[in-house]
Amino acid sequence: MAENQPEAPGGAQLPGSEQSAGAVAPQGEPVLRLLGISKAFGAVQALKDVDFEVYAGEVVGLVGDNGAGKSTLIKTISGVNIPDSGEILLDGRRVSINGPADATALGIETVYQDLALCDNLDVVSNLFLGREDSAGPLPFGRIMREVEMERRTVQVLKQLDVKIPSVRVPVASLSGGQRQSIAVAKTILRNARLVLLDEPTAALGVAQTRQVLNLIRRLRDQGLAVVVISHNLADVFEVVDRVIVMRLGRRAATFDIHATTAEQVVAAITGAEFGEEPEVNGATPGATLAS
Amino acid sequence: MSTEVTSTTTTTAAPVPQPTSLTPWAALGERFRRGDLGQLPAVLMLVVIAIFFQITSQGFFFFPRNLSNLMLQIATTACLSLGAVLVLLLGEIDLSMAAVANFCGAVMVTLSVYHGFGALPALLAGLVAGAIIGLINGFVVAVLRVPSFVVTLAGYIFYSGLLLHILLPNTTIRLIDPTLTGIMTNYVTFPWDVLIPIPVLAIFVGLLLYTRAQRRRANLALSPIWDVWGRIGLAILLFAGGLFIFESAFGVPYSTFLLVGLILLLWIMLRFTRFGRHIYAVGGNAEAARRAGINVIWIRIAVFTLTSTLAALGGILDSSRAISATAQVDPALLLNAIAVAVIGGVSLFGGRGSIWGVVLGALVIGSLSNGLDLLSSQNADIKLMVEGVVLLIAVIIDALARRRNAVQGR
């Protein structure tokens, strides 16, 4: 808390390029703040000098066209990618995240686009994967406390209002929405403070999408900081508090959801705010809104 | 805001079936629907084979002495297939098992015959040789990320050569040490063959009932009571039946005792320990396991090490039974070991299967081979063809189950 204004000589602001429509940042210190993050994959500059912040008890929507750098940004936070330059601050203190384990240790949990569930294992095993409640002297001899794990699984699923036929069926036999719910529930079990979700509603039906959006709300209501990547602006407007728009590897705009229209967000995504004429196919992302 | 939508979502959720209300048949039907046949095909195969040979051998097949002999015949193969199950669960394969088995058996024999090693040191040296080989295999697969079938194929060739080399100038060395040859010729007899398993059985029943009580206290869904009694009944039946057959012959062969003990240990490891859970996880989705913080590299190395050690043990049993070490690696040993695991319901695609499958798979392969031997002359031709067909059926069942799973899972 002491080093409230961190030493960030350049790149703390994106001069000129950021458009903020009534973006009143919540008060206090953000749970997580990124400063001047850059990342290149060979010749592709996936992230250019990106700042980012998310507060406790808020849902931030991360939107942008394909290839804008959203997933790369999430992976930087979750330790999958190591940034080329820039700083990561947790509660205002500088931290280094050099792998998924570091992120986990800091209370950052990620729900990846591809879910990362073991289809062959049951719900309980997936929820506790890598953190099995166990006791014993040797690596070979650590016996798991199955009953206790199952009890906590049932409890967490109830807390999140997730309905599953049985917690002992392989997750391969569950629906997309149920699988997504399991992936989210996993983060709760791990006492996460910050949850990152990459396209959690992609490939889900209407009812299942509802289910997952509800889940996201519940995470926020429990005081967690949540970052959601989504292509679906309808979902974004339903569940997030702030929208951060990425474009061509930069943070292009920030919006307070209550003082913003979908058209403004679409314009920022397509780059129309740079004085270009709104293109005809600019209507395509707008079509998503109607659905 | 968050409460207004809750009511709509609950209606979309699937109804929660009460597991307690499931009848055995409904449970079986449910598993069929999931494409999870488990060991049912192997059980059916075994029944068909047993009945067929019982009839064609004029009742000699079920003669206790023949069944006892069958257990000795399948000891080496079964031991190797325990290792095969472990690598298959990882989604890998170990083609070096047979060569490693024969090599490690030869290590034990040469140390015992030429270097004056006692029985136990020679036996341990054979096992350690296996462990080291497995460590190397595991390292190349896990760290250097070379596909396991290539790594272990290279191993197969290399250790076949090394086997020839350490036996030079002989092609066969006779094992003399009576303790070592005794492994496969001695029997656990009354009362020990009763007194040793009974506490194990008691612990099994106790734990089953204890877990059920624990679950009841935690308010968790209870498995139907017929399931519990079914398990207990099956365990007692197998124990009593096996004992009756062995007692009608010479007693329980050491190797059978050893194998049953190993299966129990591996079952506990795979089913109840973190390490075992992580093996399934890596086999099911290695990337998910990695992201969950599991040390995938260490799991792979550990499993390859265990597999080669089990192969070494198999080779030691083989040398003991043959009372010698030979320079020739038996290719059928490798194929049978993998066939046993696959027939026992262990998936070639990783992450699915149980160590108990080895019992069934070994009995299927062993009965086929033993039964065809009983039938008449040296039927190697028929034997190989029948085994090939049985293996093909098992693999097809595996692939179909996998496909049905994939279709359902979304």
Ligand SMILES: Nc1ncnc2c1ncn2[C@@H]1O[C@H](COP(=O)(O)OP(=O)(O)O)[C@@H](O)[C@H]1O
């Ligand atoms: N591992 C990688 N290797 C090479 N290029 C990558 C890698 N990950 C992302 N990129 C590139 O970085 C850019 C941003 O990608 P990404 O963050 O996945 O975009 P988004 O998730 O916003 O669609 C794209 O041009 C993509 O091709």
Ligand SMILES: [Mg+2]
């Ligand atoms: Mg993406």
